[in-house]
Amino acid sequence: MILITGGAGYIGSHVVKEIAASGYDVMILDNLSTGNRKAVEVIINLLADLSGAGKTYLTVGDCGDQLLLDQICQQHPIEAAIHLAAFSEVGESMQDAAKYFTNNTAQTILLLNSLRRHQVDKLVFSSTAAVYGQPLQNPILEDHPLQPTNVYGLSKMMIESMLPRYRVNYGLNYISLRYFNAAGADASGLIGEKHRQESHLIPLVILRAMGKRDRFTIFGDDYDTPDGTCLRDYIHVSDLAQAHLLALQALLAGTMQERVYNLGNGQPHSVREVITAVEHCCGQTLPYDIGPRRSGDPSILLASSQRAREELNWKPRYPCLQDIVDSAWRWHNSENW
């Protein structure tokens, strides 16, 4: 059985679906602080008829709750953990650093210690491009210096810097996955991105197109990019999920002990291109405002995912921005949203 923390969240629900569909039993541990119980129920129903799929269970609680982890590990044969549980609002992290250090860093240390006590020695860790800060060059390679410019990135970087020590002292085998901009929704249209506080560009523009939000603002149109707006690397959430499966399998097979991978498409798309892609979906022109730049926003963030492609044999199935946006559009217009 695989323990998946944060499995009721946006990316976590797609990861759970991918792992369980591949035959692994899954125990989700999620406190539902930003996650969605319904997503878990949908996955359980979706996989009920799929032959060879593993079983999915949900425990509601904190990933740092040592007594709860003791219970889970005593009652279930946990082979490995995939740790996605975290808060991930960059702006909020700068206003309330303690919330991020406590949840993303302290809770993760407690989780690592519980896993260690129960001899669970394989971990896939959700990290982020935010650990890099202002890139010195694009595309960004994994050995780029880690200089986060926000507390969220710092809270993740601190865990990344501890993992090698957990390997040396306690034999933890781990893979850190640094995602760039996760986007899109599962092909079934049954699970997708639904944050209570939405801050991601694609859902914000879609919600505007659906009349569920007022005008939106582009933060800066005077960057040194072709159309003046920031360039980002969007990666389909189902492609991220597939990378988690490949990482898990590499750890279970013992072919990988300690590695870090970037996960992105390696293709830059501007804010204006994203708006155009949503306009294709909704068939109307969307009005927006131009505001000042946000401090700390790099003009370009682009991943080199060559290492994941070569070593994990990972190949994104949905690299086209329009396909990513179309899948998000379908999800937002579904009855499950």
Ligand SMILES: NC(=O)c1ccc[n+]([C@@H]2O[C@H](COP(=O)([O-])OP(=O)(O)OC[C@H]3O[C@@H](n4cnc5c(N)ncnc54)[C@H](O)[C@@H]3O)[C@@H](O)[C@H]2O)c1
């Ligand atoms: N969305 C992105 O573009 C992106 C990019 C890079 C990295 N990430 C990372 O991916 C992971 C998932 O992000 P997401 O966008 O799906 O966010 P999300 O908020 O949808 O999912 C996070 C999940 O973790 C749960 N959770 C939070 N703290 C917990 C705790 N202490 N104990 C148990 N459960 C807890 C929440 O209830 C939620 O279900 C996070 O670690 C995030 O930092 C996301």
